[in-house]
Amino acid sequence: MRTTYATKPREQVSAVLRREKRYLSAAEIHAILRKSRTNVSLSTVYRTLDLLAGKGEASARVDERGETTFVVCDQSHHHHAVCNTCGKVEDVSCEAIETVAHALRSHHGFKLADHEMEFFGTCGACR
Amino acid sequence: MRTTYATKPREQVSAVLRREKRYLSAAEIHAILRKSRTNVSLSTVYRTLDLLAGKGEASARVDERGETTFVVCDQSHHHHAVCNTCGKVEDVSCEAIETVAHALRSHHGFKLADHEMEFFGTCGACR
DNA sequence: CCCTAATTTGCGAATGATTTGCAAAATCAT
DNA sequence: ATGATTTTGCAAATCATTCGCAAATTAGGG
Ligand SMILES: [Zn+2]
Ligand SMILES: [Zn+2]
Ligand SMILES: [Zn+2]
Ligand SMILES: [Zn+2]
Numbered sequence: 001m002r003t004t005y006a007t008k009p010r011e012q013v014s015a016v017l018r019r020e021k022r023y024l025s026a027a028e029i030h031a032i033l034r035k036s037r038t039n040v041s042l043s044t045v046y047r048t049l050d051l052l053a054g055k056g057e058a059s060a061r062v063d064e065r066g067e068t069t070f071v072v073c074d075q076s077h078h079h080h081a082v083c084n085t086c087g088k089v090e091d092v093s094c095e096a097i098e099t100v101a102h103a104l105r106s107h108h109g110f111k112l113a114d115h116e117m118e119f120f121g122t123c124g125a126c127r
Numbered sequence: 128m129r130t131t132y133a134t135k136p137r138e139q140v141s142a143v144l145r146r147e148k149r150y151l152s153a154a155e156i157h158a159i160l161r162k163s164r165t166n167v168s169l170s171t172v173y174r175t176l177d178l179l180a181g182k183g184e185a186s187a188r189v190d191e192r193g194e195t196t197f198v199v200c201d202q203s204h205h206h207h208a209v210c211n212t213c214g215k216v217e218d219v220s221c222e223a224i225e226t227v228a229h230a231l232r233s234h235h236g237f238k239l240a241d242h243e244m245e246f247f248g249t250c251g252a253c254r
Numbered sequence: 255c256c257c258t259a260a261t262t263t264g265c266g267a268a269t270g271a272t273t274t275g276c277a278a279a280a281t282c283a284t
Numbered sequence: 285a286t287g288a289t290t291t292t293g294c295a296a297a298t299c300a301t302t303c304g305c306a307a308a309t310t311a312g313g314g
Contacts, residue, residue, distance in 0.1 A: 002260095002261095003260080003261075003310095004261085005309080006310085007261090007262065007309070007310070010262090026300085026301080039264095040264095041263065041264045042264090043265080043301090043302085043303090044262080044263060044264070046300095046301065047262085047263090047302095062189040062193075066189075066195070066299090066300080067299095067300070068193075068300085081235060081237050081239075083237075090235055090237065092231065095227075095230070096223045096226050096227055099223050100222075100223055103222070104208060104219065104246060104248070108208060108217055108251065109251025110208050110210075110217065110248055111249045111254065112246055112247075112248040113211065113247055113248040113249065114248065115244070115245065115246045115247065116244065116245045116247075117242070117244045118243045118244075119227075119231060119237070119239055120239075120243075121231070121237055121238045121239040121240040122240065123235070124235065124236025127236070127238065129289095130281095131290085132280080132281050132289085132291065133281085134281070134290090134292085136291080136292070137291090152271090153271085166293095168292065168294075170272090170273080170274090170293065170294080171291080171292060171293075173271095173273080174291085193271080193300090193301085194270095195271085195272085
């Protein structure tokens with residue numbers, strides 16, 4: 001039978017993501033856990049991140065250095081506004097896509113199936 | 128003095144991108160060149176791609192396998208519509224962002240500075 | 255509780271894409 | 285052509301991520 005265990009290491013990785021609310025790499029999460037004397041192996045961090053991403057509880061993004069980073073994430077369709085200063089990520093609802101879909105179809109003959117969107121700027125707290 | 132030479136290998140890598148008009152990894156470009164008996168080392172393909180991306184003549188994207196891929200690209204701000212069937216990439220002008228910027232500011236207190244957007248679907252030729 | 259089966263962990267080794275160092279080859283301005 | 289400068293190719297080094305496997309944990313009865 002294929003069940004998934006709720007283990008301590010998994011909860012600890014997940015807790016870091018929920019607390020930080022910003023994109024973190026496996027190595028960063030591993031370092032954060034270490035600092036609080038919580039020993040979770042890097043492999044387990046990687047495996048847990050894959051798990052969370054698979055369940056849609058986290059979403060991934062490759063940063064400029066080529067490292068894959070993760071952030072806790074709403075299950076429903078939405079996009080991310082990332083603060084350039086503090087790194088915090090806010091969920092943003094997806095509107096205006098209907099308009100774009102229509103323009104794509106009529107101007108390019110392109111039938112839109114999916115899309116990705118991400119915003120960068122300065123969040124309210126950092127201004 | 129810091130000049131850039133227009134060399135044969137660079138032109139050959141660039142030509143592949145201009146001809147294919149789809150996202151290609153360094154390895155794929157290397158393979159395509161090989162097939163046409165054009166010998167350019169993989170290192171040079173990598174270095175040329177970095178160069179093109181730096182000049183804004185190509186834009187990069189990490190595919191689902193984690194490989195960085197490149198496509199020839201207009202210098203001006205725009206987005207990409209990628210065909211799920213043939214892979215061809217079309218440049219799409221950026222509209223509707225004014226609306227989004229305004230909503231981000233009023234609903235989230237977020238000051239938009241930059242954004243990324245990418246579309247996936249079926250192009251006119253593939254329907 | 256205690257036991258067993260199923261799943262997960264941690265470690266170190268393997269992988270695979272990208273980078274780097276350096277001598278030889280190519281390019282460019284004179 | 286000539287010499288200074290930049291680029292190339294190759295092999296070795298990096299570095300994030302994945303894997304294999306024995307030991308440790310978890311879930312669920314009995
Ligand atoms: Zn902020
Ligand atoms: Zn959307
Ligand atoms: Zn197509
Ligand atoms: Zn835009």
